[in-house]
Amino acid sequence: MINKYVLFRSARSTIIHIFLMSVAVTCLFPIFWMVRCAFMTNQTIFVDQSLIPHHLDFNNFVKAWTQGSFGIYFLNSVIYTACVVTGIVIIASLAAFSFSRLNFPGKNIIFYLFVAAMMIPLPGSFVALFVLMTKLHLVNTRLGYILCMINVGLSMSILILKTFFDKMPHELEDAARIDGCTKLGIWWNMALPFARPAIAVIVIFNSLNVWNEYILATLLLEDSKLMPLQRGLIIFQGAHSTDYPVLMAGLTMAAVPIIVIYLFMQKYIVKGLSGEVVG
Numbered sequence: 001m002i003n004k005y006v007l008f009r010s011a012r013s014t015i016i017h018i019f020l021m022s023v024a025v026t027c028l029f030p031i032f033w034m035v036r037c038a039f040m041t042n043q044t045i046f047v048d049q050s051l052i053p054h055h056l057d058f059n060n061f062v063k064a065w066t067q068g069s070f071g072i073y074f075l076n077s078v079i080y081t082a083c084v085v086t087g088i089v090i091i092a093s094l095a096a097f098s099f100s101r102l103n104f105p106g107k108n109i110i111f112y113l114f115v116a117a118m119m120i121p122l123p124g125s126f127v128a129l130f131v132l133m134t135k136l137h138l139v140n141t142r143l144g145y146i147l148c149m150i151n152v153g154l155s156m157s158i159l160i161l162k163t164f165f166d167k168m169p170h171e172l173e174d175a176a177r178i179d180g181c182t183k184l185g186i187w188w189n190m191a192l193p194f195a196r197p198a199i200a201v202i203v204i205f206n207s208l209n210v211w212n213e214y215i216l217a218t219l220l221l222e223d224s225k226l227m228p229l230q231r232g233l234i235i236f237q238g239a240h241s242t243d244y245p246v247l248m249a250g251l252t253m254a255a256v257p258i259i260v261i262y263l264f265m266q267k268y269i270v271k272g273l274s275g276e277v278v279g
Helices: 005-038 059-066 070-101 108-117 122-135 142-166 170-180 183-194 196-211 215-220 227-241 244-274
Strands: none
Touching: 005 244, 059 070, 059 215, 059 244, 070 108, 070 142, 070 196, 070 227, 070 244, 108 142, 108 244, 122 142, 122 215, 142 183, 142 196, 142 215, 183 196, 196 244, 215 227, 227 244
């Protein structure tokens, strides 16, 4: 006779898995449909209802890359994402290490101010950022946009990294001091490797944030040669509002890099958010 508890647990597990798979399909199907439409033509996109198109048209990607100046927008987003994420990792890790391991006047107050900044909606800081960039003559410059985006991602990054640095054994730090490591040496050789899961989470979240950012770029950047991908996509969409396959090809190219980053670093996400330490 089958144990009722085992039967109940199996039924519950089956229901949970069916629910999770349905949620996954709901999330992934729009992406699949976008990629599918990117390989079709305007003549077949509303006629061919099959999941896999009968005829694949790769020319849509060439049109999106060349005619829509997509290459310039794509390169700008790569530059912005790389610079912003690197800046956030360096600045946030130094700040988090200081809050976790150093003693100085007002440490807790300053940390709570960083945490409180997370409660301010992003549009709420636009006026202050724009005024500051105007006074520094950094409006419509790459540096101004990069500095603003670094500011946007600092608070959450510092909070996540401080959680990891607080769990770093003091014995490791003492051993490093005996070996002659300075504070910066401990940060570089021990704290950063120790916080790899947290750094991976910061890289993913901030890469996604910078790659998809639109409002601040519209506010600060006027030159089309400086615009990031999402700002360029709006212009591209206006020029190809009726050419749906080319538009889907542009959106596909915009989505691929961030998906690749996410897949490459996905094993660290849960560990980083839960504060779990891995070797």
